[in-house]
Amino acid sequence: MASHIMKKGAQGGVAMEERVKQIKQQLSTHNYKLTPQREATVRVLLENEEDHLSAEDVYLLVKEKAPEIGLATVYRTLELLSDLSIIHKLNFGDGVTRYEFRAEGAEHHHHHLICLNCGAVDEIIDDWLGPIERRVEKEFDFRIIDHRLTFHGICHRCKDQVKDPEKLIGSKVT
Amino acid sequence: MASHIMKKGAQGGVAMEERVKQIKQQLSTHNYKLTPQREATVRVLLENEEDHLSAEDVYLLVKEKAPEIGLATVYRTLELLSDLSIIHKLNFGDGVTRYEFRAEGAEHHHHHLICLNCGAVDEIIDDWLGPIERRVEKEFDFRIIDHRLTFHGICHRCKDQVKDPEKLIGSKVT
DNA sequence: TTATTATATGATATTGTTTATAAATAGGAT
DNA sequence: ATCCTATTTATAAACAATATCATATAATAA
Numbered sequence: 039m040a041s042h043i044m045k046k047g048a049q050g051g052v053a054m055e056e057r058v059k060q061i062k063q064q065l066s067t068h069n070y071k072l073t074p075q076r077e078a079t080v081r082v083l084l085e086n087e088e089d090h091l092s093a094e095d096v097y098l099l100v101k102e103k104a105p106e107i108g109l110a111t112v113y114r115t116l117e118l119l120s121d122l123s124i125i126h127k128l129n130f131g132d133g134v135t136r137y138e139f140r141a142e143g144a145e146h147h148h149h150h151l152i153c154l155n156c157g158a159v160d161e162i163i164d165d166w167l168g169p170i171e172r173r174v175e176k177e178f179d180f181r182i183i184d185h186r187l188t189f190h191g192i193c194h195r196c197k198d199q200v201k202d203p204e205k206l207i208g209s210k211v212t
Numbered sequence: 213m214a215s216h217i218m219k220k221g222a223q224g225g226v227a228m229e230e231r232v233k234q235i236k237q238q239l240s241t242h243n244y245k246l247t248p249q250r251e252a253t254v255r256v257l258l259e260n261e262e263d264h265l266s267a268e269d270v271y272l273l274v275k276e277k278a279p280e281i282g283l284a285t286v287y288r289t290l291e292l293l294s295d296l297s298i299i300h301k302l303n304f305g306d307g308v309t310r311y312e313f314r315a316e317g318a319e320h321h322h323h324h325l326i327c328l329n330c331g332a333v334d335e336i337i338d339d340w341l342g343p344i345e346r347r348v349e350k351e352f353d354f355r356i357i358d359h360r361l362t363f364h365g366i367c368h369r370c371k372d373q374v375k376d377p378e379k380l381i382g383s384k385v386t
Numbered sequence: 387t388t389a390t391t392a393t394a395t396g397a398t399a400t401t402g403t404t405t406a407t408a409a410a411t412a413g414g415a416t
Numbered sequence: 417a418t419c420c421t422a423t424t425t426a427t428a429a430a431c432a433a434t435a436t437c438a439t440a441t442a443a444t445a446a
Contacts, residue, residue, distance in 0.1 A: 108396040127385040129305045151354050170340050179368035180325050186386050188360045194353035211301040212360050282425045
């Protein structure tokens with residue numbers, strides 16, 4: 039498998055503290071405070087960076103370390119982090135909004151591989167759309183700010199157990 | 213503007229009847245009937261092919277020609293047409309599922325240009341992802357069945373009135 | 387310190403979209 | 417005509433997400 043599909047994985051210790059501090063700084067810049075609830079939420083997001091958590095997912099995980107937190111606060115915090123472009127909202131068509139950290143330096147979003155069999159979401163960290171974006175900007179006079187590219191198919195883990203892949207496309211929202 | 217951004221537009225008369233008949237045939241093949249309600253729904257979809265209607269949109273339009281229809285029936289019909297791959301479900305992150313006809317011969321979905329200023333959805337009829345797909349299949353051992361590619365930015369109609377495009381990305385779901 | 391103000395939170399109600407249910411209806415087949 | 421299945425309608429329910437509002441917390445001023 040190509041190396042750039044590898045996930046960063048949950049980093050404990052120093053790296054984590056560093057990133058929490060950085061986010062605290064970003065909030066501070068916009069006159070927001072890193073309250074205990076917000077910090078707990080941020081830490082859950084950092085600890086599960088390789089997943090694409092829904093608000094409900096985050097809520098349940100935060101409750102483990104801060105049982106008194108309310109669902110509305112989690113929603114509010116996610117919205118705030120999203121407003122500040124610290125995280126991204128994603129929609130994979132399964133009815134819930136999912137969240138992921140925004141890549142530090144990356145101008146654009148990376149790409150996703152969604153398995154129609156097991157539902158796994160893998161990532162292509164690189165941005166392969168450069169040439170296509172230039173073509174879009176020129177041919178359609180469209181100023182691109184961001185993009186989303188998602189491939190739907192069968193992942194390497196499922197390929198042996200799926201006989202007729204075409205059948206899977208069905209009525210999925212995409 | 214490139215020619216392939218042009219829409220087919222609502223075709224009245226012969227072409228419309230032909231397509232209704234074709235859909236009737238597709239339903240029939242799977243032992244479904246083209247009931248009056250289903251036909252009214254199909255005709256609304258055909259008449260507004262250039263738009264990306266939500267279920268509610270379709271419901272209101274169908275009601276104009278068949279006031280007795282129920283919302284649930286519209287949902288069921290859209291789901292049925294989607295199951296049979298006659299139409300596609302789309303999600304542009306605005307909270308509602310939208311529907312569009314599936315291109316006749318096209319193996320894959322076309323691409324969308326979404327304006328962050330006015331919300332317009334334009335289309336790139338061509339599929340420009342061939343080379344990238346082959347790379348994905350090879351590098352990630354991922355069998356691609358379909359894809360979605362959406363560009364978010366400023367359309368040619370809005371470019372003069374938007375000064376700071378980056379500000380628009382904010383917390384949009386994508 | 388205490389009072390004052392602004393900000394953030396938690397519990398809950400509400401909204402909006404979509405799906406599920408149950409009774410009524412329509413069309414064919416026998 | 418009767419039966420049978422598919423379909424529809426109206427309504428309730430499920431679900432995610434947002435709004436409301438009283439309370440709590442933190443920052444500021446006196």
